[in-house]
Amino acid sequence: MRHASPQPAVAVPPIRTPRVGRDSPLFVGSLEKGLRVFSAFDDAHRALRLTEIAAVTGLDKSAAQRFTHTLHELGYLRKDPKTKHYRLAPKVLELGFTYLRTDNLVERATPYLLEAHKRTEETVNLTELDGTDIVYVARVPSRHQITFDVVLGTSLPAYCTAPGRAMLAFMPDEQSRSIAERSNRIAYTDKTITDLNALAAVHARARRDGYALVSEEFSPGEISIAAPVLDFARQPIAAVNMAVPMSRWTLQMIERKLVPVLMETAQAIARSEGGPTGLPPLRRTRLPQTKRAR
């Protein structure tokens, strides 16, 4: 609201604004709006015209024009000169994949995930927590699945997925409860647990067992198991996960054949930890204060 409505004659006492987070003078709104353009694209909206981007992002036409122009200029957007459609350019891959390359956990975990895959012939995933969601950060696909799905980078709700539950179970109650509360607890299937107390109960169970088992709470016909990767302070930093179809696996088979591998893998990854917080050896080089900008 740039051109605001005229101020009322009576001086409105200035509300004590927090001046933190998004209201901080440090927050650059232009960056946020520009990044919002990326999120306008998804499976259903692969090619968007200017007006569509404006509508989806909630920006007005002018703003959408400026941000698409900028992203196009930087090579993050392609533009069909004929149809005027914007699409994401391959360059955005750089953004996502540098994460995988800079995440020590992925690096350390990969050999163990491969080992687990060899022993079980099933898909093995590594997930991390991002707010109330889990994110798949590594995956060794099974040969059973013919489709070469791109699940890496996918976010799923933590409260109703095995990896999420494994991590929530092993963190302080207040913290897991907070995440559960903030989650948009939809009943994806009729087995989905959405009640906070019921969730606390299954967390306790998972904590006792050392792993979480989630049966058909997110996708029907699928059983998913996960074990947390704990850091030196016994805080969950990730989860190892295997999801199998009920057509090929029974609960008993899973417990006998899969769970031991799962838990060994998670523990092996945890033991491979480098420093206390998993941080790499740091270069403590003093740098000259830069004066120039732009």
Added chain:
Amino acid sequence: MRHASPQPAVAVPPIRTPRVGRDSPLFVGSLEKGLRVFSAFDDAHRALRLTEIAAVTGLDKSAAQRFTHTLHELGYLRKDPKTKHYRLAPKVLELGFTYLRTDNLVERATPYLLEAHKRTEETVNLTELDGTDIVYVARVPSRHQITFDVVLGTSLPAYCTAPGRAMLAFMPDEQSRSIAERSNRIAYTDKTITDLNALAAVHARARRDGYALVSEEFSPGEISIAAPVLDFARQPIAAVNMAVPMSRWTLQMIERKLVPVLMETAQAIARSEGGPTGLPPLRRTRLPQTKRAR
């Protein structure tokens, strides 16, 4: 240069600036600077402090502070409260992987890549062109390689890699020459071709053969072959690629066993094209002009 030096007394005739591209009033510098922060992170710099980010990105301390604050607030950066180190957050994966999900080519090509992998037992890649670079957008890894490397999203120079050469060979001479000229033509090995005319010659050869073969021009001991995926106008839009170690393969074996599969795959992908430009069926829904912003 925000606080510019005082204007000289004599009126300097305003230079007729282009007012296009980055100089356009439509270009939002804040967005560009914010994105520059992402590029500060790579394999060698996984955790960065504020000052380091400032130094790497060329921003001053204040700017770095504002952009890191913003990205942190948006969830794209993690911050270690102790060491004050910033790292990329899993959320950046969303950015990269939506590309893979919105790229029709990847979707269409995947089954053919899998088929090619089955027939050869070797790694099969799909790459696209991004400026003077090729970018790996899909990959079916061989079982030979134990390391589960994350090559997806990786950029390599087009001029000295098989996929790049396959694409350059099949585009108009002027265009491929322009790309070659703009490329930073380093001799990665002593076999690397960097001369423009020599490159034109190998392009002609590849055009005649229907595929490109590059032997040890980028990495020693490796032979890489690639065939272009042509669109309806016979313009290259991607390349199918297989790279094999010389320890296991000879030129003759490659030509007999790999090349036929390679070319069939590339052609099959090309034939699977949907629309003329590969664009999906579009929804031509009129949208109400949005007035609000922010």
Added chain:
DNA sequence: ATCATCGTATTGAATGACAATACGAGATAT
């Protein structure tokens, strides 16, 4: 043929980004 909506370009205005600065904490050197 008429109308609607699109994308593009321009421009004056003022706000939000900017950069300098100040301060306290922590680390290092003396």
Added chain:
DNA sequence: ATATCTCGTATTGTCATTCAATACGATGAT
């Protein structure tokens, strides 16, 4: 133990940059 340095954080006045309204021509639907 003290001084010194660099770091990260917070604040503030200033103005350049972003902003949003608007105008125009092209395109396509009715």
